[in-house]
Amino acid sequence: MIVRLIHARLLDPTETEERIGSLGIVDGRIEAAEHPALRKAPTWDLEGRYVAPAFIDLHVHFREPGMEAAETIATGVAAAAAGGFQAVVTMPNTVPALDRPELITAQCRRARETGRVQVWPCGCLTVGRMGNELAPYEELIRAGAVAFSDDGRTVADPRVMEAAMRKLAELDRPVLDHAQDPAAEQRGVLHDGAVARRLGLPGIPAEAELRVVERDIAMVQRTGCRLHIQHLSVGASVERVREARRRGLPVTAEATPHHLALCEDDLPGADPNYKMNPPLRTRADRDALIAGVVDGTISCLATDHAPHTAESKAKGFMAAPFGVVGLETAIAVTWEVLVASGRMSPLEWVRRWTIGPAAVLGRPAPSLRPGSPAHIVVVDPNAQWTVDPEEFRSRSRNTPFAGRRFQAWPVAVCLDGVWVKGGGPS
Numbered sequence: 001m002i003v004r005l006i007h008a009r010l011l012d013p014t015e016t017e018e019r020i021g022s023l024g025i026v027d028g029r030i031e032a033a034e035h036p037a038l039r040k041a042p043t044w045d046l047e048g049r050y051v052a053p054a055f056i057d058l059h060v061h062f063r064e065p066g067m068e069a070a071e072t073i074a075t076g077v078a079a080a081a082a083g084g085f086q087a088v089v090t091m092p093n094t095v096p097a098l099d100r101p102e103l104i105t106a107q108c109r110r111a112r113e114t115g116r117v118q119v120w121p122c123g124c125l126t127v128g129r130m131g132n133e134l135a136p137y138e139e140l141i142r143a144g145a146v147a148f149s150d151d152g153r154t155v156a157d158p159r160v161m162e163a164a165m166r167k168l169a170e171l172d173r174p175v176l177d178h179a180q181d182p183a184a185e186q187r188g189v190l191h192d193g194a195v196a197r198r199l200g201l202p203g204i205p206a207e208a209e210l211r212v213v214e215r216d217i218a219m220v221q222r223t224g225c226r227l228h229i230q231h232l233s234v235g236a237s238v239e240r241v242r243e244a245r246r247r248g249l250p251v252t253a254e255a256t257p258h259h260l261a262l263c264e265d266d267l268p269g270a271d272p273n274y275k276m277n278p279p280l281r282t283r284a285d286r287d288a289l290i291a292g293v294v295d296g297t298i299s300c301l302a303t304d305h306a307p308h309t310a311e312s313k314a315k316g317f318m319a320a321p322f323g324v325v326g327l328e329t330a331i332a333v334t335w336e337v338l339v340a341s342g343r344m345s346p347l348e349w350v351r352r353w354t355i356g357p358a359a360v361l362g363r364p365a366p367s368l369r370p371g372s373p374a375h376i377v378v379v380d381p382n383a384q385w386t387v388d389p390e391e392f393r394s395r396s397r398n399t400p401f402a403g404r405r406f407q408a409w410p411v412a413v414c415l416d417g418v419w420v421k422g423g424g425p426s
């Protein structure tokens with residue numbers, strides 16, 4: 001494809017300011033609008049819509065192998081492309097768990113067969129995610145694993161966790177840390193607070209997260225391992241991450257769209273589409289997360305896209321699995337909370353979805369500079385769209401945002417120089 005995009009508000013996260021301008025797409029690369037190949041190219045007048053490098057999501061669950069009724073790699077990749085993402089990091093809690101190199105290789109191969117979104121698998125921290133024996137990191141890295149996590153389950157034994165972090169410090173790979181003390185979590189299903197008491201449901205205390213955040217930051221100090229804390233939910237954890245970063249420790253963190261947009265007060269009764277782990281916490285926690293994203297303490301946004309079938313979510317709040325889908329509403333929700341609210345500039349928001357995650361993985365910063373791969377998302381800040389889960393490319397519909405109206409949407413997505421959603425002339 002060869003096309004010239006004009007009158008775009010360009011959000012290049014490697015630049016210091018947004019600017020109105022033009023750019024070209026020539027055979028899978030971004031080029032300056034003056035590039036000779038573009039002389040007779042079709043032109044798409046974007047009339048002030050935003051153009052940014054397509055986003056990177058550090059935290060998704062595609063359910064293949066093992067739970068394909070909820071999501072396959074093909075449907076997950078389609079959802080990611082529609083949501084404006086160029087790359088996703090897939091969590092290893094499949095069945096079987098991604099603790100062997102052949103499973104990582106198979107996932108990479110399947111991803112290449114199914115679409116243009118890059119799938120970067122995260123390998124298990126421990127064999128079978130059982131928290132006892134370290135997974136074979138070198139072999140998993142050779143097969144394509146970009147990071148390590150027992151996502152959904154914290155390594156409870158501190159000796160095992162510290163051994164994992166020592167090893168991964170040597171190999172210079174990050175731990176993606178699901179921080180939640182299993183002893184404190186018990187059988188809780190939502191935040192241990194006023195709403196849990198009103199609904200008569202067992203709670204997950206904030207300390208369950210805070211305790212592991214503190215434990216693992218202390219291990220960073222001893223091991224030098226890069227630690228990325230997944231889906232922060234508690235205000236005090238944000239403060240711990242802020243202190244750690246101030247001390248120069250290699251600690252990063254992510255927040256999800258749902259933890260930024262919602263709190264426990266938003267639960268419309270015991271609706272399983274509001275059941276996720278960690279749970280929606282208090283309004284004060286949510287405000288602390290937003291402040292952390294705004295000041296850069298939380299350098300990444302990530303969806304924790306966790307598809308589940310309608311049948312499994314229909315089991316009621318106690319029995320339904322944790323998790324909500326997020327890839328196809330991520331841009332709309334985070335734009336509303338962070339940009340439309342006036343808290344952040346569009347450019348700074350783009351950084352949390354691009355440079356932030358790329359840095360965690362040690363990858364080059366996505367940019368719109370000539371020569372960069374043509375992975376771009378066009379965001380219309382005035383698209384005005386209502387979330388209809390029936391329209392999702394994902395195989396699952398478990399979202400708390402059904403029926404909510406949002407302003408900004410990814411209206412066109414180009415990956416490898418090909419429009420995979422929307423798009424103008426090509």
Ligand SMILES: [Zn+2]
Nearest residue numbers: 091151152304
């Ligand atoms: Zn997760």
